[in-house]
Amino acid sequence: MNEKRTIDRRGFLGFMTWAIGGIISAGFGIPAIAYIIGPAARKEEEQNWIRLGSVSKVELGTPTLFKTEIERQTGWITNKEELSFYVFTENGRDFVALSNICTHLGCRVRWIADQGQFFCPCHNAAFAKNGEVISGPPPRPLDQYPVKEEDGQLFVLGGG
Numbered sequence: 283m284n285e286k287r288t289i290d291r292r293g294f295l296g297f298m299t300w301a302i303g304g305i306i307s308a309g310f311g312i313p314a315i316a317y318i319i320g321p322a323a324r325k326e327e328e329q330n331w332i333r334l335g336s337v338s339k340v341e342l343g344t345p346t347l348f349k350t351e352i353e354r355q356t357g358w359i360t361n362k363e364e365l366s367f368y369v370f371t372e373n374g375r376d377f378v379a380l381s382n383i384c385t386h387l388g389c390r391v392r393w394i395a396d397q398g399q400f401f402c403p404c405h406n407a408a409f410a411k412n413g414e415v416i417s418g419p420p421p422r423p424l425d426q427y428p429v430k431e432e433d434g435q436l437f438v439l440g441g442g
């Protein structure tokens with residue numbers, strides 16, 4: 283017995299409508315999803331350990347300023363960016379890395395040793411050694427970054 287399957291014209295057109303609709307949806311949908319999640323994925327990739335320098339530079343109990351330069355690739359353009367972090371330790375093993383960018387309007391803070399606090403000259407703000415706001419308009423503490431020591435070198439996880 284030889285059974286022939288036949289598709290009527292209405293069924294064929296219905297199938298083709300769904301197939302073409304699916305192809306068009308995929309054509310628009312996949313790039314749209316990549317556009318939405320792409321920056322987040324890229325940001326994750328850009329998070330690298332940045333080498334600051336020798337751990338021996340940090341005095342016990344005193345925030346020490348480290349400056350470093352990184353390159354950022356934006357499309358075809360490569361920019362150099364200078365980053366600065368204060369690093370301190372109380373025991374020589376556990377390190378804290380703080381941004382030196384004030385959380386108010388982005389001025390650079392500096393460590394005032396005889397007062398034992400960070401000072402922002404733009405609007406007279408003061409931050410404690412751990413970055414907490416003591417006085418002034420900053421809405422939150424100084425940004426803190428994960429830090430590690432390897433082979434006598436300090437690294438911070440940053441770049442974002």
Ligand code: FES
Nearest residue numbers: 384386387402405
């Ligand atoms: S920018 Fe630092 S207090 Fe305003």
